[in-house]
Amino acid sequence: MGSRLLVVFGFLAAIGVAWHGPFPIFSQAVAAETGQSGRVPVPAPARGKGDACVADTDFMRRNHMAVLNHQRDDTVHEGVRTKRFSLKECIDCHAVNGADGVPVTVEDPKHFCRSCHDYAAVSVDCFQCHASRPDTAAMSVSPDEAAALSLRTYLAGVTR
């Protein structure tokens, strides 16, 4: 009887340790807020253009998938094309340039969406159909710019 009780208490204690410590669960959140990683690696998604996102960062972290899903139904079925929660606008604003100066696709781990989704091990299906970078044809790079860019890339390679 006594040994059985001991097992039960031991089990409860193990759950308690797993739940609260020795590494408190909120340490990740704190680290992400402050940008200090400490022992825990944290994702560092690239900042978007402009001053602020379309909603609070906290709101977007928790609810971006809900607003995107809602907007998607409104757009496909009812032709509502407001920009605020449009996936296309997210992609345009949060584009991350690669070494060649062209925005990276979701194939690249630097992609805005991937930086957190890889960390959280949540797969994202959007880009099986949707473009994961702004329209490259629409972004005209002048020949001078392209030459300067390739020179910069070359020099970066030489000095490394």
Next chain:
Amino acid sequence: MNKLGDTERPEVADAREQTDVSRRAFLRAASALGGLALAPGVTLYAFGQEAEVRPADQAVTSQHRWGMLIDAGRCGDGCNACVTACADEHGWDADAASPTDAHWIRKVELRDPEGGLKRTLPMMCQHCASPPCVDVCPTGASFKRADGIVLVDKHTCIGCRYCMMACPYNARSFVHEPLADQKPYAPRGKGTVESCTMCVHRVDEGRQPACVEACADTAGGAMLFGDLNDPDSEISKRIASYATVEIRADLDLDTGVRYRNI
């Protein structure tokens, strides 16, 4: 509750309630300028009528029914401008090697074996008022928008291809291979059915479909896009003034695309 029956979270609803003030102001200013400011894209199909672009935050209504009138007499034999324009616009391959590859629009040749008269015409989704593809879809992915444009909601499509079998016009195709680098305004992906969208992304901006534009710019101007519900639109006037036909009119589908001279 939204269309698909999901319950929206209250905080999400709150965020959506906040209207985009600057956008509203811009639209008000733009509408004050009227046809002048918005004219270039719009007057093309409105033919000088007062410019009217639906604000981005308003849902489509059945006030308009978009349709096309195609004059096979002006459609050039060997001309492929509409097909290549569609392929460029949406990112599919007009020179597909395999018969199972995507084709949103294709040229069809008609020949009268008795008289020898030859005609060609573009064939694509006819945007039926009673679309068989919508009737058979088991998930509701195939649907007709309020303004008559027949679309596939690829988020709901399971790729069963019943709609492809139901369509009398062979207008739909299936994506068999994984795709990359799609156009931002034209999402396409493996495992879903797709067809002509009547360039819904352009229509929502008050522009004309890519095929119609290409036909007018580089070919005979055989295609006319417009509002079938508006008796004063160019397309309605022409349909009222001379004989036009629906292909497979016997099926009583009330197609949005009509033909002349076939």
